[in-house]
Amino acid sequence: MHWLKLKITQFPTHQNKMESRVTRCVTLLSGGLDSMLAIRIMQDQGIEVEALNFKTMFTCCQDLSAQAATRLGVRLTVVSQEDDYLELIKKPRFGYGKGANPCVDCRIYMFERAHKFMEQIGADFIVSGEVVGQxxxxxxxxxxxxxxxxxxxxDLLLRxxxxKLLLPTLPERNGLVDRDRLYAFQGRSRKGLIRLAKAYGLDEVPTPSTGCALTESLFGRKVHDLI
Incomplete structure (x- = not known):
């Protein structure tokens, strides 16, 4: 696996060195609003965040993730695809979307690698900006x-x-994360998310995008023809 470390200032924690070690999470950062909010929510609870972005031949938002990491004050690690990624595109276990996008399989692939990264750096859990029904x-x-x-x-994966629409995860049950300060967003409306972004001082709201060419119908047909 290829790890590319970007030099980005880390968000400062407020915990004294003499206290017990800081709770640490790995958060997937696409550069979109949801992943940025997920990071802000963790930072608001004093949790140290390591941001992780996945680069494949079909993604187009690496610059956005780097810019977002700078705005949020977190370190960003960019992970490149491995050789088995194309096999996932050819034969997804959970099927395609409207294009050639095997979204469920792709998320599983990313989280498997995020899990390895979490263990490598000694973080406590994984965070994602996914919203139920979005x-x-x-x-x-x-x-x-x-x-x-x-x-x-x-239950090491916190959304x-x-x-509040999902079962409590391990970090919530163990008291690493305060569940009362989490949210219950669902569906495709962004109004509540935008209000939350403004409350966190994120005035520049990114335009919604999948960031993946495989979701585009025309490109997807070309991919299907090739594979």
Whole structure:
């Protein structure tokens, strides 16, 4: 696996060195609003965040993730695809969306690698900006459960924007994360998310985008022809 470390200032923690070690999480950062909010929610609870972005031949938002990491004051690690990624595109276990996008399989793939990264750096859990019901292919409640299970993360995967609609995760039950300060967003409306962004001082709200060319119907047809 290829790890590319970007030099980005880390968000300062407020915990004294003499106290017990800081709670640390790995958060997937696409550069979109949801992942940025997920990071802000963790930072608001004094949790140290390591941001992780996945680069494949089909993604187009690496600059956005780097810019977002700078705005949020977190370190960003960019992970490149491995050789087995194309096999996932050819034969997805959980099917395609409207294009050639195997979104559920792709999320599982990313979280498996995020899990390895979490263990490598000694973080406590994984955070994602996923919102229940926001994306039809990968964010229905059942899809989220499948992704958590198939990635091997189970209840180490926290989705703070919709946490109150889901069962408490291990970091919530162990007191590492205050569940009362998490949210219950669901569906495709962004109004509540935008209000939360403004409350966190995120005035420049990114335009919604999947960031993946595989979701585009025309490009997807070309990919299907090739594979």
């Amino acid at each position: 994306r039809p292919m990968s964010q229905k409640r059942r899809d989220l459960d499948v992704i958590s299970h198939q990635s091997g993360l189970e 703070p924007l919709s946490a």
